[in-house]
Amino acid sequence: MRISQLSAVSGVPIPTIKYYLREGLLPQGEQTSATRAEYGDRHLRRLRLIRALLEVGRLPVATISEIIAAxxxxxxxxxxMLGTAHYALASPAEHAPGDPEHVRARERVDRLIDALGWTVHPEAPTREELAQVLVRLDQLGMPTSxxxxxxxxxxxxxxxxEHEMGKIPFHGARETAVESLVVGTVLYGKAFDVLRRLAHESESARILST
Amino acid sequence: MRISQLSAVSGVPIPTIKYYLREGLLPQGEQTSATRAEYGDRHLRRLRLIRALLEVGRLPVATISEIIAAxxxxxxxxxxMLGTAHYALASPAEHAPGDPEHVRARERVDRLIDALGWTVHPEAPTREELAQVLVRLDQLGMPTSxxxxxxxxxxxxxxxxEHEMGKIPFHGARETAVESLVVGTVLYGKAFDVLRRLAHESESARILST
Known part of the structure; x- marks a missing residue:
């Protein structure tokens, strides 16, 4: 299909498609004449992935470039490859990890992951993130056991x-697996967050009405 | 204690305390002379609550005023009272709730809450929030059953x-209950989000290594 059709089918405006082509986020089409190029399913899949990374993952273009390179x-x-997208969704670390309180919290996280038998990279940024939350809970007088x-x-x-991993198509196109991972991570995360607050309200009503 | 001691004990700088007094977030101390006022535990508890709402809840001062009035x-x-703080932590609605897709999603949410037997206010903003997430998941091709x-x-x-409500001291000072609710809602939410991403990595490793 021509670029105008690619735009119509994907819903992405032509100037935006041209920007993605210039930035190397979208592969060039097959040149059929000096002024015409043909685009296909591969470009459609890539546009869906870019949209998911931008709009749902809210990732900066530089990070999106790295994920697409992967x-x-x-x-x-x-x-x-999935790890590059996954780690990109982590919040950047807030504190210098040097202070003793943080070091102790990080050791707790490492022991927890060992005790659970989970397979997580020793340098995964999520370990640091969890340590920081534990430090904050301690500081604010709500320590966790x-x-x-x-x-x-x-x-x-x-x-x-049971409810999330089954939705990721590990055996299809690489683009589709990353897209599902990002959409699932962000939107299921949001769904859980809201369900949790609904549960809070309901439990609070139950406890305070007795 | 004097304002200088209140500052030392709470860790909040004197100019910030004076700002909270002017804004009515912190009650005036007991005037002991024309230029001196005494502060007590009540002021310390209030400063802890303001800090939690500002730093952990990241709420604007106008919203904090409403919570403190409650x-x-x-x-x-x-x-x-807890509801005012709880709803303040909800994200503002993104879409006009008029389009048919959203109306259907909102009906699904209402049916879900009924089916679960949860006690949630019919106008709780969390219902709208969840409906919006369901619409996004549908639009992005990952519908939920x-x-x-x-x-x-x-x-x-x-x-x-089992793990969160037990930490909220419902029978102490009103300030302390709200503070725990806000800190617990935000930081346990963050802890869960990170644990979930750690679980994703581990499950992805398990599935892809077989």
Whole structure:
């Protein structure tokens, strides 16, 4: 299809498509004459992925470039490729990880992940993120127990394993797997957050009415 | 204690305390002479609450004023008072709730809450928030089933009822209950979000290594 059709089918305006082509986010079409190029399903899939990364993941263009480089590098294993997108969704670290309180919290996180038997990269930024939340809870007088944290984590794994991972098409196009991972991570995260607040209201009503 | 001691004990700078006094967020101290006022535990508790609402809840000062008015209105039932803080943490609605897709999603949310037997105000903004997430998941080709949503919600309730609500001191000072609710809602939410992403990585490793 021509660029005008690609725009019509994808809903992405032509100037935006041209911008993605210039930035290398979208591969060039097949040149059929000096002024014409043909686009196909591959371009449509890529546009869907870019939209998910931009609008749902709210990632900056530089980060999107890195993820797309990983998608295009067919030698990169799927798990590593998904990791680049996954880690990009982590919040940047807030504190210097040097202070003793943080170091202790980080050790707790590492022990927790070991105790759960989860397979998580030793340098995954999510480990730091969790350590920071534990430090804040301590500082604000709502410390967590190791046992409580482990039970909370185990229930979390049930949600993920039983309700989320099944929706990711690991065996289709690399683009589609990343897109599902990003959309699922962000939107299921949002859904859970809202359900949790609904549950809070309901439990608060129950406790305070007795 | 004098304002200088209040500052030292709370860690809040004197000019900030004076700003809170002017804005009515902090009650005036007891005037002991023309230039001196005495502050007590009540002021310390209030400063902790303001800090939690500002730094953890990231709420604007106008919203904090409303929550504090609810805390000070002793005639307002505890559940209603907690609701003002709780709803303030909801994201503002993104779409006009008029389009048919949204109306259908909102009806699904209402049916879900009925089916679960949860006690949630009919106009709670969280209902709208959840409807919007369901619309986005549909639009992005990852629709949720009613059954999946109900199971996800039931697991969420377990997390909340077994691990979160027990930490809120419903029978102490009104300030302390609101503070715990806000800190718990935001930071446990963050903890869960990170645990969920750790679980994703681990499950992805497990699925892709077999």
């Amino acid at each position: 998608v295009e590098d067919e030698d990169m294993p799927l798990h590593t 190791d046992e409580g944290l482990r039970e909370y984590a185990a229930l979390t794994m049930r949600l993920v394993a | 805390v000070e209105d002793e005639d307002m039932p505890l559940h209603t 009613d059954e999946g949503l109900r199971e996800y919600a039931a697991l969420t309730m377990r997390l909340v009822a």
